[in-house]
Amino acid sequence: MIVETQRTLALQCPACQGTQFHEFSIFEVGPQPHPLQCKCGFAHGQVSRTGSRYTIDAFSLAGERVRLIYPAKEFLRARLMSLIEPTFGDTIGFLGRDKDVSEAVSHSECFQFGSDGAELEDFENPDVMYAVLARLQRLAGEGKITCQCDHPSVGIDIYPDRVELVCSFCGSAVVIEASAPYHQERVARLHEIVMEPSSYASLGECLKPLF
Numbered sequence: 001m002i003v004e005t006q007r008t009l010a011l012q013c014p015a016c017q018g019t020q021f022h023e024f025s026i027f028e029v030g031p032q033p034h035p036l037q038c039k040c041g042f043a044h045g046q047v048s049r050t051g052s053r054y055t056i057d058a059f060s061l062a063g064e065r066v067r068l069i070y071p072a073k074e075f076l077r078a079r080l081m082s083l084i085e086p087t088f089g090d091t092i093g094f095l096g097r098d099k100d101v102s103e104a105v106s107h108s109e110c111f112q113f114g115s116d117g118a119e120l121e122d123f124e125n126p127d128v129m130y131a132v133l134a135r136l137q138r139l140a141g142e143g144k145i146t147c148q149c150d151h152p153s154v155g156i157d158i159y160p161d162r163v164e165l166v167c168s169f170c171g172s173a174v175v176i177e178a179s180a181p182y183h184q185e186r187v188a189r190l191h192e193i194v195m196e197p198s199s200y201a202s203l204g205e206c207l208k209p210l211f
């Protein structure tokens with residue numbers, strides 16, 4: 001089961017009465033609130049994560065504050081879900097995959113609820129998983145995750161107990177376990193990940209060349 005790292009949130013704005021799209025990486029959302037600003041200038045919400053729960057603070061179209069809390073499995077995996085303001089049951093926005101959210105906004109009467117419906121296991125150890133993802137994101141941001149092939153293009157697939165770095169050009173992959181505290185420590189010590197072209201390795205196996 002693959003978790004998409006990009007999420008799209010469409011939120012209605014009480015200031016301009018428009019719909020503003022926000023795209024963010026799940027790596028950007030942590031205990032520090034990730035601000036959501038409308039193009040009209042109004043700060044119409046924020047997203048944050050506490051443990052494995054995600055909180056969206058937003059406004060109803062009438063300008064009332066709305067707080068919505070979702071478990072990680074829903075927030076991270078839903079193909080499309082609608083954000084329902086609890087007092088009147090109004091839909092104030094959508095969260096999910098970019099394509100599905102855009103479609104839902106353009107025909108907002110015929111959106112679908114819910115997620116993919118496949119196995120919805122939580123991460124085995126959310127704290128370790130988030131720490132591993134945060135570390136990988138930082139390395140990626142510094143250009144320290146690369147593949148030695150001609151056209152490196154490294155992406156990440158997330159599973160309940162591990163992540164896999166995959167180069168979409170040559171198909172090489174590195175499996176990084178992320179379910180036990182020592183996995184987190186191992187990743188914390190990494191300074192760089194260089195993938196061999198067309199190879200399949202686990203992080204344990206390729207630790208040597210990394211140092």
Ligand SMILES: [Zn+2]
Nearest residue numbers: 013016038040
């Ligand atoms: Zn606005």
Ligand SMILES: [Zn+2]
Nearest residue numbers: 147149167170
């Ligand atoms: Zn490659």
